[in-house]
Amino acid sequence: MDRFVVVSGCSGGGKSTLVAELARRGHVTVAEPGRRIVERERASGGLALPWVDLAAFARAAIAMALDDRAALMAEDDPASGAAPVFFDRGLVDAAAALEHASGEKVLEDLAAAHRYNPLVFMTPPWPEIYTQDPGRRHGFQDALAEYERLLVAYPAHGYEVVPVPRTSVSARADFVLERLGL
Template identity: 60%
Template sequence: MSRLVLISGCSGGGKSTLLTELGGRGHAIIEEPGWRIVKQELEGDGIALPWNDMMAFARRAIEMAIADHTAAQGKAGWTFFDRGLIDAAAALQHLTGEPILEGLSAAHRYNRSVFLTPPWPDIYVTDPHRRHGFDEAVAEYDRLAAIYPVLGYNVVILPKLSVADRADFILDRLETP
């Protein structure tokens, strides 16, 4: 069983906050490739920003997610990913129609259980790194919720609970066979 665990789902659904909680409990965490790319691009020339060139952004996210996956192999304990390769590849496939998802996901597997944060308007906010609206976030969530099962993952929808309770929920699900 893979100890590499994806937390995906709706943009603005609490993934990053949840990973901070899991990291505070001593688990390895991998920040979302998209956030890291936006930060780098805003400090540089800004070419691969999602609102400037979504295809360049998605391609960079795929490269970064593959590197993250490779670096996490063999680590002791759980490693939690704020999004990952499948999210990036799904975005590029949605944009271009290129059938890249199955090949990439077969070569870079995560734990069979993928945890999705559902749309949660009460906590959704835009900021300089997240400029899209809630409707776009929900559409992305719907695509991901449909894609993961097709790729052989068991989708677990996270309940709308406190951050600590969500972390407990994930850890309990992972420890239960």
């Protein structure tokens, strides 16, 4: 769906901060499934954590991303116009993670059945702002490897990757909105 816009890229590259700025400006946003899953699993003692069982984590991220899309599509009011919805990561991210973790081939079918806007905004690796925290335990090298996989996965499934410049959060949001013609 063209109004569903993905912000993806390097873990720790400022995706969530950019999406939060878009929300602050009044746009509808969807929080990253991974962060929500980590919070839920840590609170419940669950094991679908990327550092415990990456495949289970990725399957949970796929399910959550599908649920997010379904909820937004059910709420869709044709009279409301085509206001964009900004996703902090998308199904391609989760499916690419599952394929990496398990070899299970899901990306092609999911990417074909559940489309987003053809422009995917990718935050590049940015070592100066990268941090680990209780929900992001992997190191910068793992984040780079994930980023490289996404740089291949998105274009392979018909998306145009738009690199987001390393600049202030406000300028990044302006860039995304301008590129979308908003």
